[in-house]
Amino acid sequence: HIDHLKALVVQAKAEGVPTVRIHALLDGRDVPETSALEYVVPFEAFLAELSSGGFDARIASGGGRQYITMDRYDANWAMVDKGWHVHVLGEGPQFANATAAVEGLRATHPGTIDQDLPEFVIADNGQPIGTIEDGDSVVFFNFRGDRAIEISRAFEEADFAKFDRVRMPKVTYAGMLQYDGDLKLPARFLVAPPAIRNTMGEWFSQAGIAQFACSETQKFGHVTYFWNGNRSGKFEGETWQEVPSDVVPFEQRPWMKAAEITDAMVAALQSGQYKTLRCNFANGDMVGHTGNFRAATMAIEAVDLALARLLAAVDAAGGVALITADHGNADEMYELDKKTKAPAQNQDGSFKAKTAHTLNPVPLILYDNVSGGQLGLKQTDTAGLSNIAATTANLLGFDKHPDWDESLLTTV
Structure with missing residues (x-):
């Protein structure tokens, strides 16, 4: 939540960190499609109010989450490459602040929703205000792992070969979560990955x-x-x-x-x-x-x-089939x-x-042309995705794991 981000910035000031830079990836995907300014404008005001007594906090770069940085499953490493050049190297169209960047990009790319907005860099007198340098600390502010893994690899892997990083700043890198427990990525994290067993x-x-x-x-x-x-x-x-x-x-x-x-x-x-x-x-x-x-x-x-x-x-x-959605x-x-x-x-x-x-x-459909109508599904007050495992096990002729929620399968 954005309140967590605010708390991080407030605590950084309390700890004596003189400069904080936020690299903002715009959503417009799991929120209304052009709602970026509803977040950016008050957040920049919050940062401006907090920036006193030698403390300086500002948004330094950004872009749409489907345009830069947040690729997943090795689908399009070019997105991460572009994000690296924007966030780390400070390369991209320059604006005075993030509000001006969103407004300007919307004007030059009419009809483009937030998730697809191009990259932007905040600069003073032509100089990017937030390139990532040796000695910096970088916190990837994301709890979900799939779109955090690739950029984390770029910061942590010494023999990284997915794109030319140009330079690899020596930073202390951390995630809000360890995004991949098997790969131990990243090495530093706030919250341990959940131990999910008996899937x-x-x-x-x-x-x-x-x-x-x-x-x-x-x-x-x-x-x-x-x-x-x-x-x-x-x-x-x-x-x-x-x-x-x-x-x-x-x-x-x-x-x-x-x-x-x-x-x-x-x-x-x-x-x-x-x-x-x-x-x-x-x-x-x-x-x-x-x-x-x-x-x-x-x-x-x-x-x-x-x-x-x-x-x-x-x-x-x-066979039979179960058709549903998450x-x-x-x-x-x-x-x-x-x-x-x-x-x-x-x-x-x-x-x-x-x-x-x-x-x-969402629906759960049992497709069955083999039982002669002997199989069915029951609706309960709590029926949901967690019931599918036991339902599938029963269809296969197995008992469910003791920790699973009940099966929805019925027989005549």
């Missing part, structure tokens, strides 16, 4: 069940790293297949890699090697985040086509007026795009 992947592995996991790069970690409790490596009996994502804006290719993921899943099903298979179609989330309504409808149509092919292969294999996104592409519940409008009369996740309940 579905681990439990099934111990039972000798062969498992197949597949997605494209943009969601590959969701069916592997996150699925297995923030674990980088596979459990015994797991096979992972990654389909490389296209490096283009998602609204320009909303079908993404749904067809190729389906190809891989169908081939794995036909191989007869696996008792349980999982995949993630990224379209609804990644295209939903763009706020582009037409692209989102195409994205969902692409997933519909993919599911039709995949479910036919499930039938041919004599949250909503493309289900609500416009912001809703809180009073009327109608789509909210911009000043020009256009609908205000919604780029954030929705809070709507």
Whole structure:
């Protein structure tokens, strides 16, 4: 939360640190698409008020989170390269402050939402105010690990080869969390990574069940790293297949890699090697985040086509399928007026795009053409994603782990 960031700055002043620089990555993805100034303006005012008695705190650089720095799963290291040149080397379009930067970039890039805004550097008299130098301390202010790992590697790895860093400042680098417990990255951190044990992947592995996991790069970690409790490596009996994502804006290719993921899943099903298979179609989330309504409808149509092919292969294999989502996104592409519940409008009369996740309940669909209607699912007051592990175990003929929430499977 931004209050944590404020507390860090306040404590830095109390500890006698003379200069603090914030490198701000704009969201517009999990918050309204052009809400950056709602955060930047009051935050710069907070920093200005705090900057007294020899203490100087300012935003030094930034850009959209989908444009610089915050790549994940090795999808597009060029984003991290650009971020390094902006934050560390101070290279980029210069502005007097972050408010002026956001306003200026919006003027020169009309229609661009916050997550896609280009980089900016804050400068005084042509000199960047916040390059990162030898002896500095760098705190990566992010609790979630997937988009923190690559820039952390750039700061910590001596033999780093993903891009030319030009120079590697000797800094004390720390994360709010240790983002990868297996890789021990970063070495310094505030909060230890959660010890997540007895996941579905681990439990099934111990039972000798062969498992197949597949997605494209943009969601590959969701069916592997996150699925297995923030674990980088596979459990015994797991096979992972990654389909490389296209490096283009998602609204320009909303079908993404749904067809190729389906190809891989169908081939794995036909191989007869696996008792349980999982995949993630990224379209609804990644295209939903763009706020582009037409692209989102195409994205969902692409997933519909993919599911039709995949479910036919499930039938041919004599299997069943569970279809669900971890949250909503493309289900609500416009912001809703809180009073009327109608789509909210911009000043020009256009609908205000919604780029954030929705809070709507997600479905859990049991696809079953083998039991003759003997299998079903029950709805409970607390039914949610945590019930899927036990439900899957029961479908496979196994008991759930004692620590898991109950199964939703019913039989007639």
